[in-house]
Amino acid sequence: MFEILSRDGTGRAGKWGNVNTPNILFAVSERFKEFEEAEILLSNHEMKTEKMCVFDDGSRFYPRNLKNDFVIPPDIPYPLSCSEFFENYENDKIVVVQDIEKLDKNREVYVLSNAAELVKNPKEFVKKVVELRNKIGYNKIVYAPGVGMPNSYALLVYFGVDLFDSVSLIMNSRKKYFLTNDGKTFLGDLVENPCRCPACLDKKSDFMHLLHHNYYTALSELKNIRNMIRNGLLRELVESRVRTEPVIVSMLRHFDKHYDFTEKYFPVRKEKMIISSKESLFRPDVIRFQSRLKERYKSPESKKILLLLPCSAKKPYSFSKSHQLFRKAVLSSGNPNIIHEVVITSPLGIVPIELELFYPAQNYDISVTGEWDDFEVKMINGMINWLVKNNKYDEIINHTGYSFVDAGVNTCTDKPVSQESLKKLEETLSGLVKNYEHVKREKIAVESMTNRAVFQFGDAGIDLVKDSMIKGRYPDIRIIKNDKLNSATSYFNVESKPKNLRLRSLQVGMLVGDRGMISLTLEGGKILMGKRKYFVEIDDFKLKGDVFAVGVNDADHDIRIGDDVIITHKNVLKGVGVAMMNPDEMIESKRGVAVKVRHKT
């Protein structure tokens, strides 16, 4: 019944029946008539309506015994201070959740009891929301009764809340608050009405008109949120909305501390990332880039000299004017392939040049004033120290124009791109490289590609590039296993082994510039098979189109949305493609495309 259609981190947009989610349940009662724009209603009495409606069955003291598909079961609404009495109240579709630990997983909607009381404590609220989602899985609807205002819906949706109700809108209207996406204004303080909704066009300010304005505002923000999710910009919207109220900023910050929870829902690739606030620096996909460096990265073996470079507005960096100038200096040194260019940047810290295509390195946009704040300096220093400590560089050249590390030769006299600085850079490098043997371009190409493969696939990536040649014009370059390669055949499935394998060169994957990742071929998939990583295990059937979630039996927990995955059935490769869901969802869900198939066997 519930299908998630777009995912953006922990937030999602979908359909519950024919109702778009996230959405607002509009309360219908004697005093509050049905809001005509509402897609879904909330009622406490039997009523006939074309629209989808959720019914509230009252409490255990006086249950109403309503008969309908969607009835919120009667509960005893224990407040938070009575948590020792907590229970869950359920029918076969809906659960009123008090005791998360004891929850049953097989229901459709989970009503977070005490949500309105919980939000008063941002840390606790966030903790409960995370606990709940961890317990019930990704494919369940979460309804948070009594919470949400136009300026906080985005954040709550980002937390994974799918349903709200109109109670807070009614109560704020009664208190004469005019709601906007920026918060609330007391009606008496509203000198000019900025709104053009149907209710405001009437130019009346009685309760019902105010209420309808608030209804329209809320619903339109929900539509906005759904669009942002579809376009992958929910986090950006959230960061802008939370600015309107400190308590919701705190909630976002607390939520970001649950990195292990949030990260797994974040795609490994998006079109755009806007860094606009302090919170942006703690985005799960920013933190993941840094952690992946620490977990998966080692600098190329042949690189002996570390060259720290400033970032550029144009991405990828190497395509910018400034970096072409730096490149020229590096090339002029005479032995460029032992020089490791590493870009210093906020929010990522450091980007080794061979990883410059990986999201978000080529996708982020940040305001640049030429100055770093204390946090950024500290973060960047930490990253550089980690790099230097964990890799064997003989020399460090700092051409950023900023003294990040104590050690290192500063080659920047004024601006990094000034004639003088570039000249000094070239001279310094030339002096240093003389002491080293010349390293061939082909060698460094393989080392760099290995680093990319490992960054993307972990250790499983090593074999993908081992003994291969790199061909093509950067940034679109192919990984070719040449015909001398007998060792690689051991990974190949015997049955599908072409007879003339020895005579052919086989492409195992390709670094695609726009995507910033390696796209696997079937041959590449076969290599990953042996490592049992990035696999999606399906039932035994021949792939025709994409892999649907219903056919998925298991999936590697390291898979993230956007990752290249191999599709397998009992050690037989069925295809390769791109993950469209996180692994939990692939396994649990019965609807939707799990893997978009690129090649099938």
Added chain:
Amino acid sequence: MKNQSESRIPPIFHEMKNRSEFHDVDANSSHFLFHSQNMGSYAIKKFEEKIRNLREYSKEKYNPKSYVSCWSEKDVIDNEIVDAFVIILRTKGCAWALKSGCSMCGYINDAMLENVSDEDLFFQFSEAMKKFNDQKIVKIFTSGSFLDKNEVSEVMQEKICEILGKKTRKVIVESRPEFVNKEKLKKLKKLCALEIAVGLESANDRVLEYSINKGFALKDYLRAAEIIKDICSLKTYILLKPPFLTEKEGIKDAINTVKIAGEYSSTISLNPVNIQKNTFVEFLWKRNEYRTPWLWSVAEVLKKSKKLTDAHLMCSPTGGGTRRGAHNCGKCDKKILSAIQNFSLTQNLSVFDNLYCECKEEWLDMLELEGFVTEFLTEKPKVFP
């Protein structure tokens, strides 16, 4: 006029933290047995425990020779408005409260917690009676059960009734249903014109169990009510808005209870929950998880239930108009309270006509909305952000 129950909330409360064992209960009473058999679920045990643990007792001891309080107030006999004399005696305390107690009741704060001798109790009574001024009604309350011999010995019960029988037209005492038996009542009935007041609070067993922790069920009340009705007269206390019920359910619950209790009672007293010290409702209220009922609700219950019963219906909201008692927005409280008082004496429903205030809209909203959100709409609305 001094408000009865308000004065029963003592200025200081009393500590009894180290009491390891509770008072032995009347062996004949069935209610504790009933409780352990039928209501012994885990949650209820915890509820009892929580209520018990919330009581804090002062180390200071009361003087067993000093009564709690006494005053004169208006009441009605046979449609005639008369003066009534109220005495609160200090006894050992309510047997149920000594074990666990009701979620809203703080009367145990007044109790001695240990046996009060007949001499001391009689001294209290005599001291209070010095202020007696030939009122037509005398109410002898103990913050517990007058008929519980552990609080007031049988000798004292008879002695007090005998004295008052000669001095006044009607004597009202309070008791939990388990202390009501035919023989005892017949004996006392001979001594004075007796009315027994029993706190039923709610006729819904689930409310009694999960919200009030009353320690008895409707059938226990009905047993006692049958006996009292046949021998003397019965007054029933009904609670408005016990914890965990929404305002609307509170109203429904009270009306429903009037309907049932009205069959047996000559008087029904509606008691809106007020926040007494060291009680479970005070615990909730301090956390902004409970709001005392609106005066609009009180009026609503009186209006609706008057049509359901012939019993005399009265209400004197303890702490009415204050944050700890039933209240409205603050602007209209006095107006509504005086209408309620008027109604209690005259039974005339027209006193509620034409009462309006802006806050009535908020109250009406809340009656419809409170059930939708899974928490209670209290003074500081918990609506986000």
